Amino acid sequence: MKLAMIGFGQAGGKIVDKFVEYDKRHNSGIVKAAVAVNTAKADLMGLSHIPEEKRVLIGQSRVKGHGVGADNELGAEVAEEDVDEVQGAIDSVPVHEVDAFLVVSGLGGGTGSGGAPVLAKHLKRIYTEPVYGLGVLPGSDEGGIYTLNAARSFQTFVREVDNLLVFDNDSWRKTGESVQGGYDEINEEIVKRFGILFGAGEVTGGEVAESVVDSSEIINTLAGGGVSTVGYAREEVEEVQNSGGLLSRLTGSKKEDDGLDTARTTNRITSLVRKAALGRLTLPCEIEGAERALLVMAGPPAYLNRKGIERGRKWLEEQTGSMEVRGGDYPVTGSGFVAGVILLSGVTNVPRIKELQQVAIEAQENIDEINEESETNLDNLIHDDEDELESLF
Ligand code: GDP
The missing domain is CATH 3.40.50.1440 (Tubulin/FtsZ, GTPase domain)
Known part of the structure; x- marks a missing residue:
């Protein structure tokens, strides 16, 4: 994007x-x-x-x-x-x-x-x-x-x-x-x-991906307005040579033939999705009730599989209760890790904002009080007690 x-x-x-x-x-x-x-x-x-x-x-x-x-x-x-x-x-x-x-x-x-x-x-x-x-x-x-x-x-x-x-x-x-x-x-x-x-949303070059996220999916997740937060989790992996590259495409080999255990790849993705959603968010909040979500799995193409992303997406649907959960991958060769990023859009249960507003109201009241007090103090200082003196003009 x-x-x-x-x-x-x-x-x-x-x-x-x-x-x-x-x-x-x-x-x-x-x-x-x-x-x-x-x-x-x-x-x-x-x-x-x-x-x-x-x-x-x-x-x-x-x-x-x-x-x-x-x-x-x-x-x-x-x-x-x-x-x-x-x-x-x-x-x-x-x-x-x-x-x-x-x-x-x-x-x-x-x-x-x-x-x-x-x-x-x-x-x-x-x-x-x-x-x-x-x-x-x-x-x-x-x-x-x-x-x-x-x-x-x-x-x-x-x-x-x-x-x-x-x-x-x-x-x-x-x-x-x-x-x-x-x-x-x-x-x-x-x-x-x-x-x-x-x-x-900005994948360039000849990466092989099963379902790449595009800009319109990010835009659609953010459409509708409100407030968003982002979760993230990652795990280091060893880069697999030729995975999804020219050689495997020429030989017609699939990801399963890259020496990677598909079940493990799938489980890694679902566990990263959970960690990203339940770990520290950019704005901590309850994910239940988020209106829309987008799951992005980034990493070497061989480590991204549709099944894992689909499962992660389903899990996010259950947790948020949202009917609008999108998911896709972001192939990055040579990154050395698989990362899950979750955008939760339209979150409304955010205790931190309520706390911020409460403290802000108190601060505002304090400031008003201090201003009033200092006005009175200044008034007392510059005017004599009986108000006998008059200003020049
Ligand atoms: P401004 O220049 O008047 O807009 O004010 P600043 O940007 O300096 O500060 C505004 C607020 O941003 C501060 O109260 C901090 O909470 C935060 N802040 C300042 N610098 C940074 C920074 O480099 N990174 C982050 N994450 N927050 C910052």
């Missing part, structure tokens, strides 16, 4: 930068265009793979390249005012070659939190291609203001995109790790999961 990716804010820019690097490394062909947008010049300069002419600094007249801090209302205003500058960078993207837009952003800060939903709304008005969001929730230790920003941005972003794919920093952070080191690892995880998912 070919995407035009726009990273909004620092987290968004860094993640898209990593997607570009992943795309080059794996030759996966998913990043048709990459743009980074920010109000902070230094953040744009810190990127390595997004071309300089695709880095857009907005809000210069308001914040002079210094960023909007954690003020996401200002982030939204600035994005609204300067959306034409962002459009300028997107104008050179060959949109007819793009399957969808992906707007990536951390939701806890200011620039991306406020700007990403504004850009999504703008893109939807202009283009007919789907506009997806990839939103990163803050860790619960980041404090009330970040949680409040994220809760408000989440609500707005879901409304403006065709589907919001969510990654929750909170369930992925490790204790005792530096914040930056932690983010690097987390960003690798994000790019790996979504890279396999979107790469599945």
Whole structure:
């Protein structure tokens, strides 16, 4: 699946930068265009793979390249005012070659939190291609203001995109790790999961596959809107020479003749499907009730069989209760592992979001209280007790 990716804010820019690097490394062909947008010049300069002419600094007249801090209302205003500058960078993207837009952003800060939903709304008005969001929730230790920003941005972003794919920093952070080191690892995880998912619809070359996932299956799984989460599990395997390659095709040999035990191959797939669905999801949630799902099995062709994928798909149908579970394979020769990626779309039983909203409401009440209190305190300071003094004008 070919995407035009726009990273909004620092987290968004860094993640898209990593997607570009992943795309080059794996030759996966998913990043048709990459743009980074920010109000902070230094953040744009810190990127390595997004071309300089695709880095857009907005809000210069308001914040002079210094960023909007954690003020996401200002982030939204600035994005609204300067959306034409962002459009300028997107104008050179060959949109007819793009399957969808992906707007990536951390939701806890200011620039991306406020700007990403504004850009999504703008893109939807202009283009007919789907506009997806990839939103990163803050860790619960980041404090009330970040949680409040994220809760408000989440609500707005879901409304403006065709589907919001969510990654929750909170369930992925490790204790005792530096914040930056932690983010690097987390960003690798994000790019790996979504890279396999979107790469599945973009198989090139002469790989032999039984039923390759194509872009329309990803789009159909995401259609209908709402919130999505992604599961992943993998197992190392030994590469089988000539599996599904020219020699076996010429000799007419089947996968069973590759020396692989079909029952084992099938069982490996079903067990990876379970691990991916029941293990750590990008947004932890109850999978029961997910409206649609897509199962992608990636790996050397000899290790992917229809029976395993079909069984995994059936199991997912039972677990989610959904009638719309798609499945297919993503042949990758020389990868050294078989991986299962599961996209669960339209999830609604997500305790983490309810908790985030609760903390956000408390933070909002605290902020209102503090503001009121400081107004009263200032008033008490500048006015004499009996109100005998008058101001000049
Ligand atoms: P902005 O530049 O104002 O949009 O704000 P940032 O992107 O710097 O931060 C917003 C939120 O994104 C933070 O509260 C963090 O939760 C998260 N964040 C920041 N940097 C990264 C990163 O590199 N990776 C991930 N996964 N999250 C990040």
